[in-house]
Amino acid sequence: MGSIATTSLEARLLCRQNRLTNTSGVAPGYLQANLLVLPAKHASDFHNLCLRNPVACPLLGMSSKPGDPHTIKPSACIQSIDFDVRTDFPKYRVYKEGRYLSGHCNILDLWKEEHVAFLIGCSFSFEDALTAAGLQPRHQQTNSIVAMYKSNIPLLPAGIFTGGRCIVSMRPYRPEQIDRVREVTRPYLSTHGEPVAWGWDGAKELGILDVDSPDFGDAQVFEDGDVPVFWACGVTPQMAVEAAGDRIDGLVFAHEPGHMLVTDWTAADLQKLQSNNL
Incomplete structure (x- = not known):
């Protein structure tokens, strides 16, 4: 760092x-x-x-x-x-x-x-709030960069920006922690807010088949019982640029x-x- x-x-x-x-x-x-x-x-x-x-x-x-x-x-x-x-x-x-x-x-x-x-x-922006709630993101614990993936969530088009899709970031948590994770991050609407999906079924719904192979950032360490939790990500505009060509x-x-x-x-x-x- x-x-x-x-x-x-x-x-x-x-x-x-x-x-x-x-x-x-x-x-x-x-x-x-x-x-x-x-x-x-x-x-x-x-x-x-x-x-x-x-x-x-x-x-x-x-x-x-x-x-x-x-x-x-x-x-x-x-x-x-x-x-x-x-x-x-x-x-x-x-x-x-x-x-x-x-x-x-x-x-x-x-x-x-x-x-x-x-x-x-x-x-x-909300990671210090997660840490204060006893939910420190794994990538901070391992001094790595948060994992980010291309999802199948389409962006609504605007002018030349058509065909783009949403990037999501991922942080591992245990299932019993997810309600609290959602509660902590929900107020941060200007920095993506609460998760868009979670769990292994959530990963599949986003079109993410291998969480160990992120498109950006580093693969995260999963502890026993952890599941992936996904947020919309501000790398998304770069995908909109790629789609605009x-x-x-x-x-x-x-x-x-x-x-x-x-x-x-x-x-x-x-x-x-x-x-x-x-």
């Missing part, structure tokens, strides 16, 4: 210095965000995709104007004046025409005046799964976060 940060500002500074990687458990109490950056011509379609799919793509914030990497609206999301969306995630992914090209520690040399950044809620004109940037932005929003701000206000 690298150096540990206790505040959102510390976390962003460590990312900028390339001293932070996996952000699970970093800066407890602060909401974390996934990233998608698009050319401005496609921003409206992607914004509508988020509004039509709020569980998988809960919108926390976006660029105040095209080409501005320093200012996010609403302003309470990121309050530091030195913020830079091009450096303040630990790792980035670059896409062209829907295909993954390469990974980067920053996107300073790739950013254009046409780019618009979107911040999408992340389930890492060459309908996207220009470079697209995203975060590396498991490597998030720590925002200045806190759990206490959850009731204020309404994506349809953006």
Whole structure:
């Protein structure tokens, strides 16, 4: 994980210095965000995709104007004046025409005046609440990255974004813990909320046949009696980009799964976060 940060500002500074990687458990109490950056011509379609799919793509914030990497609206999301969306995630992914090209520690040399950044809620945001309830996620215990899978849940289309499917993250729990897990995560609507499926039958319903082979992140350790519990995941926009393919004109940037932005929003701000206000 690298150096540990206790505040959102510390976390962003460590990312900028390339001293932070996996952000699970970093800066407890602060909401974390996934990233998608698009050319401005496609921003409206992607914004509508988020509004039509709020569980998988809960919108926390976006660029105040095209080409501005320093200012996010609403302003309470990121309050530091030195913020830079091009450096303040630990790792980035670059896409062209829907295909993954390469990974980067920053996107300073790739950013254009046409780019618009979107911040999408992340389930890492409720993990400290799970830990406080005696339900610490397994990937934190093993210092690994949460497992993520392509599911068969279709996204409602918006403009050029058609044919996309939802990514889900998975954390193992015992069946008798699931009601409590649902209760703890339910209020976090802006960061995916409660699980979308659980149990081995739930995995099959999502089209996941082998939980030991995640599409992103690391395979998780299952203890005796554990079953998989699945949440919608903010890597979903990257799958929407892949499905859009060459309908996207220009470079697209995203975060590396498991490597998030720590925002200045806190759990206490959850009731204020309404994506349809953006």
